[in-house]
Amino acid sequence: MTPVPEVASLKAESSEAGGLSTAHPKPEKRKNAKERAKAKFAKDKNAKEDTAENTPTDGTTPMTATAKSKVDTKVERKAKAKAERKVAAKAKKAKSAARKAA
Numbered sequence: 001m002t003p004v005p006e007v008a009s010l011k012a013e014s015s016e017a018g019g020l021s022t023a024h025p026k027p028e029k030r031k032n033a034k035e036r037a038k039a040k041f042a043k044d045k046n047a048k049e050d051t052a053e054n055t056p057t058d059g060t061t062p063m064t065a066t067a068k069s070k071v072d073t074k075v076e077r078k079a080k081a082k083a084e085r086k087v088a089a090k091a092k093k094a095k096s097a098a099r100k101a102a
Helices: 007-015 033-041 065-101
Strands: none
């Protein structure tokens, strides 16, 4: 037979841990969206020159050259389409005025 350990020695061994212990430490509290965005878009001040374009005041990143060109082309395309519609409307109005006069 195997020897049975005394109850007193079992209690002593369990209290030696000194309180609660877990296998994994408690994780750090998760940041909210604003804090995560600031950490994600934080820039190293030594990496780029401090110019008005490169240092936004609201903590966001400035627009990239590609995004700027896409916005510019979209604005140009809309302006061109608007001008074409305006010309077409004038032509239609002139055509209907010519019919009424004839």
